[in-house]
Amino acid sequence: MEAIGQVLKEFRKEHGMTQKDLSAGICSQSVLSRIENDEEIPNIFVIKQLCHRLGITIDQLMLDFLPEELFLRKYFNKMFMYLRTGKYLEIQATLDYLDERQITHLDKDRQQVCFFKGVCAYFIDGNPEAALAHTLEGLDICVSKKYYGYFDSRILLLNFAGKMNSALGKVNEAQSYYNQSFELFQSMMADYSERSELSNLFVNYGTFLIKQERLDLAEKVVDIGLKWNRQQCSYYKLHELLELKIRMLEARDDLHSVIGYRKMLRALEKMKDL
Known part of the structure; x- marks a missing residue:
């Protein structure tokens, strides 16, 4: 109590x-x-x-405070770990296990399941239509804001909806979902997040904006992503963020800054080899 x-x-x-x-x-x-x-x-x-x-x-x-809630949290954390390392088959196996147990009753858990089903549909099956359908199903679930992780889950779903719409060539829809995801991240509540997977937002949105030749906004998104990674002491997606930053600096011939960011990139690559 x-x-x-x-x-x-x-x-x-x-x-x-x-x-x-x-x-x-x-x-x-x-x-x-x-x-x-x-x-x-x-x-x-x-x-x-x-x-x-x-x-x-x-x-x-x-x-x-039920034991079932603690049990589920353990497996969701596992799936996020698999997401960070690109082990999508392991995510699918975990989803199958939870489905057999039939214990994902709460809206917040069903929402996260929808996200991971979308991830598997895209990265395993190569089916962006099915992935988008799972993602939109998750966004339609009404979850109380009191739950820890509410904002994280919604940001991840909106971002993935943007990525899937982009993969399907639906530029306007992709822009809308990315905007919603980015605006939610910039809200006060996002400051309390510690979920490193949110770095996907900056990589996906930044890449999308570069393709649309909106370099000023792309650089703003990437810079916020780099700052947030530093605050979190996280290296997740840092390599991709640095590469995007370098592309934008090269586009405006800021070669002096490019040299500095390339040094960071090499240092990061050396750390990965340790």
């Missing part, structure tokens, strides 16, 4: 309610404050009334 207070607080904030709004006629504001700060364990009658006012069930409040 220790963490219930924090989850309750997140639901309250998501609904735009103050402690006074939520507690009125149920308990004192000070009691609610202690509950939210995990200083007091609420009785079941108080919890039931608070949930009713928030329009949620007690089950929704408790689901994050």
Whole structure:
């Protein structure tokens, strides 16, 4: 029960309610404050009334702490690890295993499954139409913003929808999805992300913009990607980002800067050989 207070607080904030709004006629504001700060364990009658006012069930409040949730988190983390290393067959095998267990009931989990199904459809089957269909299915799932990873999942889905539309030659649709993904990343919530896979956004969008000869915006996207990688101390997709940066510097004959970025690229390649 220790963490219930924090989850309750997140639901309250998501609904735009103050402690006074939520507690009125149920308990004192000070009691609610202690509950939210995990200083007091609420009785079941108080919890039931608070949930009713928030329009949620007690089950929704408790689901994050079930052993099943921890089990799923382990396998989703595995799939993200496989994504970083390009092991798409392993992702498919993990999806098959989870499908057999039939435990992906929550919307947030179903959304991530849609993303990975899209990845497999494209990188294993070479089918961008099927990949896009899975991705759009994931975007249609309504997930509570209170869930950790909500913004990450949506950014990944929007970015992949952009990539699939681009692969299908649907330039305007690709631009729209990439814009949405990039704008969501630039929102305040993206600052709290630690998911290195978001680097795919900068590589995919940057590559798309270069093909459209929109070099100024492409460089802005790539520069933000390079800055974010540094903040995360991440090397994922750094090689691709540096190559894109060099292409844009060469396009405007900034040879002095090219030399510096090529040195970074060589240093990165040496690190990979260690």
